[in-house]
Amino acid sequence: MNDERAPLWAESSPTPGRQYGDAPAPRRDPAQVRRPRFDPHELAEQVLGGSRGGIARAITLVESSRPAHHAIAADLLRILRPHTGKATRVGITGVPGAGKSTFIDALGRRLIEQGHRIAVLAVDPTSAKTGGSILGDRTRMGELAQSDRAFIRPSPAGSHLGGVARTTRESMLVLEAAGYDVVLIETVGVGQSEVAVSGMVDTFLLIALARAGDQLQGIKRGILEMADVITVNKADGDNEGEARVTARELAIAMKLITSDPKAPRPPVLTSSALTGRGLDEVWQAIIDHRAALEASGQLEARRARQQREWLWALVRGELEDALRTSVAVNAVRVRLEGQVEDGELSALEASDAILAAFASDLPQRWQHHPDSGFAG
Numbered sequence: 550m551n552d553e554r555a556p557l558w559a560e561s562s563p564t565p566g567r568q569y570g571d572a573p574a575p576r577r578d579p580a581q582v583r584r585p586r587f588d589p590h591e592l593a594e595q596v597l598g599g600s601r602g603g604i605a606r607a608i609t610l611v612e613s614s615r616p617a618h619h620a621i622a623a624d625l626l627r628i629l630r631p632h633t634g635k636a637t638r639v640g641i642t643g644v645p646g647a648g649k650s651t652f653i654d655a656l657g658r659r660l661i662e663q664g665h666r667i668a669v670l671a672v673d674p675t676s677a678k679t680g681g682s683i684l685g686d687r688t689r690m691g692e693l694a695q696s697d698r699a700f701i702r703p704s705p706a707g708s709h710l711g712g713v714a715r716t717t718r719e720s721m722l723v724l725e726a727a728g729y730d731v732v733l734i735e736t737v738g739v740g741q742s743e744v745a746v747s748g749m750v751d752t753f754l755l756i757a758l759a760r761a762g763d764q765l766q767g768i769k770r771g772i773l774e775m776a777d778v779i780t781v782n783k784a785d786g787d788n789e790g791e792a793r794v795t796a797r798e799l800a801i802a803m804k805l806i807t808s809d810p811k812a813p814r815p816p817v818l819t820s821s822a823l824t825g826r827g828l829d830e831v832w833q834a835i836i837d838h839r840a841a842l843e844a845s846g847q848l849e850a851r852r853a854r855q856q857r858e859w860l861w862a863l864v865r866g867e868l869e870d871a872l873r874t875s876v877a878v879n880a881v882r883v884r885l886e887g888q889v890e891d892g893e894l895s896a897l898e899a900s901d902a903i904l905a906a907f908a909s910d911l912p913q914r915w916q917h918h919p920d921s922g923f924a925g
């Protein structure tokens with residue numbers, strides 16, 4: 550970066566655990582590599598004590614795709630739950646290149662100077678395939694990553710958005726329990742991941758760019774609707790004037806987009822991570838948004854709604870996985886698909902047959918759950 554402050558790594562110890570900028574996602578699930586077994590009580594103690602190694606192991610555990618680890622992760626999260634929920638949770642979106650990572654690095658360092666502890670997570674289902682965003686962030690978040698008051702975790706190598714969303718949410722809880730009071734979640738700006746992130750944060754910041762004209766086409770309307778705070782970024786040098794013009798245009802556009810005329814319209818600001826101008830104002834707008842939610846009781850309602858929606862997202866995800874892997878369903882699928890294609894069977898009849906096969910083959914672990922109301 551271009552300022553004179555001593556680099557934070559000057560006095561901090563090396564940070565264990567996978568970080569932004571490390572080698573691309575390991576080919577093997579790290580939890581499958583032989584390592585000491587996970588003990589949820591021991592791990593919880595380490596997390597609550599702020600041990601970086603313990604936090605990294607806890608996140609590795611929640612990211613693990615091994616069924617045996619799910620139960621341990623659930624135990625861990627149950628122990629940690631009373632210590633979660635106090636952080637300021639912020640989602641940060643914007644098209645690739647908008648400057649999100651640079652912004653997070655600059656903002657994060659300021660917040661650390663103010664005494665905060667910063668957790669940075671990413672939701673990017675594409676990163677596992679391309680490794681792109683992780684490599685890009687090596688330089689962008691280098692300074693923040695060296696601080697012992699920051700914990701930065703790249704998007705997990707999940708295969709699909711649902712998996713990435715789950716592990717990001719659970720990692721956030723681990724980090725909150727470890728005392729990180731600001732959680733910043735960067736996302737890629739393509740739509741679906743924003744929906745997932747908006748389901749786990751209090752405030753959504755949209756980082757836009759000055760490019761009068763194609764500004765609105767580049768940002769999907771759905772993402773504009775989700776934004777609680779907007780900043781036109783890279784407002785420096787020759788770009789500054791244009792950024793202001795764009796901010797005014799966006800402010801007008803937001804009037805049209807907000808369906809409820811009484812709902813507070815998101816403030817549209819300008820900022821530059823390069824010069825630092827506007828960063829404090831953006832953070833203030835984020836704090837103000839959250840404070841307004843809290844004062845009106847909406848923060849609690851928002852989080853309750855997020856939990857409820859998350860519950861059903863989990864149920865749907867599990868159902869889809871079970872359907873896809875069901876032996877009985879797979880035994881009939883090709884035949885039924887063929888019959889539907891040939892017009893021998895209606896889609897409705899075939900769907901009944903598939904569900905009947907599925908019902909005969911429901912995963913054991915779903916049956917007789919103590920809270921199901923069916924168990925004896």
Ligand SMILES: Nc1nc2c(ncn2[C@@H]2O[C@H](COP(=O)(O)OP(=O)(O)O)[C@@H](O)[C@H]2O)c(=O)[nH]1
Pocket residue numbers: 643644645646647648649650651652685689782783784785820821822823824
């Ligand atoms: N002029 C200027 N360039 C910036 C600023 N922030 C980031 N950049 C540059 O924009 C490019 C993309 O930044 P990055 O943070 O990786 O964007 P991301 O893809 O949204 O995370 C990099 O070359 C940065 O150096 C800024 O405030 N002003």
Ligand SMILES: [Mg+2]
Pocket residue numbers: 649650651682685686735
């Ligand atoms: Mg980035």
